[in-house]
Amino acid sequence: MSQVKICGLRRPEHISAAAEAGARYVGLVFFPNSPRAVSVDEAVMLAPLVPVGVARVGLFVDPDDALLDEVVARVPLDVIQLHGSESPDRVAAVKALTGLPVMKAVGLSDASDLPALTDYGLVADMLLVDAKPPRDADLPGGNGLSFDWRLLVGRKWLRPWMLAGGLTAQNVAEAIRLTGAPAVDVSSGVEAEPGLKDEGLIRAFIAAAS
């Protein structure tokens, strides 16, 4: 049984659906270019609705210190997700600045991308293994694209990790079987359209991953 993170939640009813279905993490996106972005004011309203026992993850893409300071001061978060091109030194700096555990996303397209997981495992608290975005993508993640899961067979890292990228209720069980992922993260795969979550898809995904 793998833990589940539902990312990109923007409505109270979707937070409730995810928590009731057994999500262990929920993600709030602080990246303005995303169709799932929330303002700091919206996050101030949403974060307290997350039940105890469900971790609140704030997703950032190459954030500056001012944004991190503002969000951490106003929004109760449990984990920072860095999903941009942050260096290992920047990951360490964000940990120090926020005082929160940091999960670093690493994009994979082929075996040459694997060493980055070892490098980030030295500084991040958790790793998020995602598909590398296409060169012309508007978003560095959340594109509903998967990668060749066989790249991960037999791999071990220094830190706990999550699998992401194009997961759906239809493919998540096979992804877990193949990779042994202890946790999985989904955004597009539980949406009716970009940025609009669907309660039925959230429940079906969590049931399929559990």
Ligand SMILES: O=C(O)c1ccccc1N[C@@H]1O[C@H](COP(=O)(O)O)[C@@H](O)[C@H]1O
């Ligand atoms: O969800 C977003 O909009 C997003 C924006 C910028 C960076 C990452 C984003 N989401 C993360 O991307 C992966 C994969 O998502 P998907 O299931 O393929 O849509 C996941 O870790 C999300 O947290």
